[in-house]
Structures are given as structure tokens and as C-alpha cells.
Amino acid sequence: MTHRTVGHPAGLPDDPRAHVTAPTPECPVEITLGALQGRWTTLVIRELLRGDRSYSELRAALPALSDKVLSDRLAQLTRTGVVERHRRPGWPPRVHYTLTPNGHRLGPVLQTLWDWGTQTPPPDNETPPSRTPPHSSLTSRLEQLALFDGVVSVLVPHDPDYGGDRYEPDCTRRGSTG
Incomplete structure (x- = not known):
């Protein structure tokens, strides 16, 4: 069903990048999925949506998550511009993680994914x-x-x-x- 004034199917963007026949790195959906890739990533983001956290606070909030995976996810989220790492002065040195403005924009995306998942049975x-x-x-x-x-x-x-x-x-x- 096409909206009379837009000329494209409802729910699809009117953007030339949406008319591809294969996934591309420039695709906004692929960029978003790349930022969310990896098990535990969404839970790390969820914790950071609640406020900035130290590494040990994230470990306490997600006790089943290994140190290696948490370190990997934080590094990945930092590389993709979702999380900022702040080293605080003092001894012992303390590092806090906080979401960037782009990271905060993932909050509604995660909520939409949650809503969809609650209404969809497992495969x-x-x-x-x-x-x-x-x-x-x-x-x-x-x-x-x-x-x-x-x-x-x-x-x-x-x-x-x-x-x-x-x-x-x-x-x-x-x-x-x-």
C-alpha cells in the first residue's frame, strides 16, 4: 500500500540507499545492526542507558557476562561511537563508560525491538x-x-x-x- 503523497510503500524510507539489491556497509540498517552485533551488546547498552557506569558496576549488573566479553563489547561500542570511555584521575585509576548522543538514540530502537519481540513467538x-x-x-x-x-x-x-x-x-x- 502506497501513501498518495509519498510514492513509496508505507514504512519504507524514501531514500536511494533503500533501493539496493544486497546489503552494503553504507546501508543505515546495516550500520545499526553492526553497532548492536554480538551477544550481550544490547544488555550493556541497556545498563548504560540507566547512567554512566564503571567496569565493575557493569560486571555487577551483568554477573553472567565474562570479563573478556564485557571488554570486547565495550571496545566495540567505543569504536562504533556508541560509548565513550572516560578515565578519571586518582588512585586507583577509574574508568567510566557513558553513552554518546548516538548511543542514547539507540534507546528507542531497543524499545521497538523489545516490543516486536514480546508480540512475536520464538521460531x-x-x-x-x-x-x-x-x-x-x-x-x-x-x-x-x-x-x-x-x-x-x-x-x-x-x-x-x-x-x-x-x-x-x-x-x-x-x-x-x-
Whole structure:
């Protein structure tokens, strides 16, 4: 359906960059998705939307996030101009992270993504990994953590006589019987 006065379908921008046949680095949607790429990125941004935070405050707010991933996400967000890193004088040295004006503009984008996600069921009626109930045994937890991108990597004991505390991956496609 085209609006009478605009000449393009409702909801689509009247911009020549929107008339491409393949993704390009200049595409505004690709730029936005690039800024949000990576697991945990949206949660780091969410925490910074609440105000500037030190590294340790971000770690406390997201306790399941590893130090390496948090450092990677903060570096990525700094490179893309979403976050600014401020070193405060004193001993010990303190670093605070804050959203740039561009970073603050991602707030409504994240809200729109949230709203869309709350009204859309997960694909194939599967429960996303973030909504799966916690498992009690270590093996079940390892199997849960090994699920990635449609491939199940089950950690199985390498040698039963070894005592079972050495594991090797056994990768199979989800839903396969063999």
C-alpha cells in the first residue's frame, strides 16, 4: 500500500540507499545492526542507558557476562561511537563508560525491538536459550551451554575409565537421529 503523497510503500524510507539489491556497509540498517552485533551488546547498552557506569558496576549488573566479553563489547561500542570511555584521575585509576548522543538514540530502537519481540513467538515454537530453565547437574549445564547456532555440541566423557572429568565435543545437528 502506497501513501498518495509519498510514492513509496508505507514504512519504507524514501531514500536511494533503500533501493539496493544486497546489503552494503553504507546501508543505515546495516550500520545499526553492526553497532548492536554480538551477544550481550544490547544488555550493556541497556545498563548504560540507566547512567554512566564503571567496569565493575557493569560486571555487577551483568554477573553472567565474562570479563573478556564485557571488554570486547565495550571496545566495540567505543569504536562504533556508541560509548565513550572516560578515565578519571586518582588512585586507583577509574574508568567510566557513558553513552554518546548516538548511543542514547539507540534507546528507542531497543524499545521497538523489545516490543516486536514480546508480540512475536520464538521460531518453530522453541524456547530461546535465555528462557530455558536452569539445570541442576553439571553435565546438563554443559550441554545447555554447548547449544549454538543450530548445532548441538554435546560434551561426552573421553574415556569412561579416566573418571569422566575429561570431555570432548560430539557435534550433531539439532533434530538429527544419528
